[in-house]
Amino acid sequence: MTLHRSFSTSAALSNRCIAYVQNGDPTQVLRSVTFSRLPPPSPNTVNLRFLLSPINPADVNTIEGVYPSKPSLTSNLTSKGLGSSEEPVYVGGNEGLAQVVQVGDGVEKLKEGDWVVMDKPQLGTWSTSRNVSFKDVIRLPTSGLTEAHGATMTVNPTTAYNMLTGFANLKEGDWVIQNGANSAVGQLVIQIAKVKGINTINFVRSRDNMAPLVEHLKGLGATKVLTYDDLNDKSLRTKVKEWTGGKDIRLALNCVGGEPTTSMAKFLGQDAHLVSYGAMSKKPLSLPTSLHIFKNLTSHGFWQTNWTKTHSREEKEQLITTLAEMMQEGKIKAPEHTIVTIGAKESDEEATAKMQDVFANIAQGRYGKKVLLKLEDTST
Structure with missing residues (x-):
């Protein structure tokens, strides 16, 4: 079913991400981290609200530390503790669908409400919100795609x-x-x-x-x-x-x-x-x-x-446009999937336990479908 896009100008008062401090077994090292609302975007950046993000096999390998593509540490989520300069974290997730909620000065070809996918690997998509350079995302067509299509498009x-x-x-x-x-x-x-x-x-x-x-x-x-x-x-x-x-x-x-x-x-x-x-x-x-x-x-x-690193932005945009058109025309189906929701009212302890259970089930092959993660704003 194709979903109609809704957009609210009210940014989240509080955010959440799924992160880890060191590599290891996802059932042991993943943690839920709650952090404050994002400040207004600086020039040439946008604030994103993630709608849906898959858990891919490569994500497991990345957390384990055996995948060639490495994420960067994040240290500006909180003022102390997990996610701060005292204890920076790796935010999980390489692929995902996000909506632009705020646009900084100098941003081109993006506006509030647009759907975007990631053009840069390991941006940390298992999060309610992120601030990124506008050059690190690619805008999707304005209609005719499901969230599942968008979330699983770039890999x-x-x-x-x-x-x-x-x-x-x-x-x-x-x-x-x-x-x-x-x-x-x-x-x-x-x-x-x-x-x-x-x-x-x-x-x-x-x-x-x-x-x-x-x-x-x-x-x-x-x-x-x-x-x-x-x-x-x-x-x-x-x-x-x-x-x-x-x-x-x-x-x-x-x-x-x-x-x-x-x-x-x-x-x-x-x-x-x-x-x-x-x-x-x-x-x-x-x-x-x-x-x-x-x-x-x-x-x-x-x-x-590697292909992403060696091809121009124009080539990447054209590829996404071509695939999106096939999806809009019903020629590419969204993968069979199950959505795991981390609820707004769940504590970090509860969210951590749920995510670790999800990865235990993935390791045992219990889903048999693509697992898509939805993190609800903790302010809702």
Whole structure:
């Protein structure tokens, strides 16, 4: 359901964020920190009110201290204790949807009430409010998007789009092969490929009841859905040739690694590209030397954070506009999700316990959906 935007000129009297002082297990180190309302924004900055922010796997790795992208310490939330210069904190959250509530002098192309997403990594989106440079956010279209769309726009959709368009010059009717097809990025690859008229061969882990998953992925636009066990079927090569009409497959997307990726790569044609963006099996990637020598295979790694650092603001704005249009037209669905709300009347102790419980459930795989965090203003 598309939500109509509401805007109030009254800023929060009191704010809250989810933060940590040192790296470690999120169930042990996360804390809720309450802080005062933001002062008016200084020149070239805006005050934001966060509407919804996801908890991504990379956020867990960041808190644990094993992710390459590092947040900066924040020391201006409080005058003493947690969030002060005495005990600075890392505010969690890399991705999120926010609304502009106040605009400083010199700010361009933004006004109060606008929806924005983050253009800078690790800004600390698990917060009710933040003050940021106006150059660190990108404005979204004025209507037609849900909060869930906006909150999850800058990591997985951008990754899927850039991998599909940045390595092989694919045209309508071409084929892409991928593993981890039921992952968040995999499902977006299917949807974006469908928009572009590109066919997809999608591999997933075998399970007792495959029919619902196959139906779901085909509903998103998947051309073929197979399991990793099918890679051991010697007749699959003949089937793939029939499906593609003998056309070379020139792009493979990998988030699994290990033997399934080795087997999948053998279906690639001449001058193809294998793009790895994850390693869920935690096993090394091993590719036959013959694919490089005789088929001129090129293997790449892709990390959206690096893409963001090496592309212009205009390119990033265009990417967000393109994805937003697909979402507005119903061609990209918001991910299945559950919203965890930290209520306005909950104490910091209660909010801390709730967040630690959320991360315990995430670690045990109890959600099965994207978890989106909503922090209510503590003044309401």
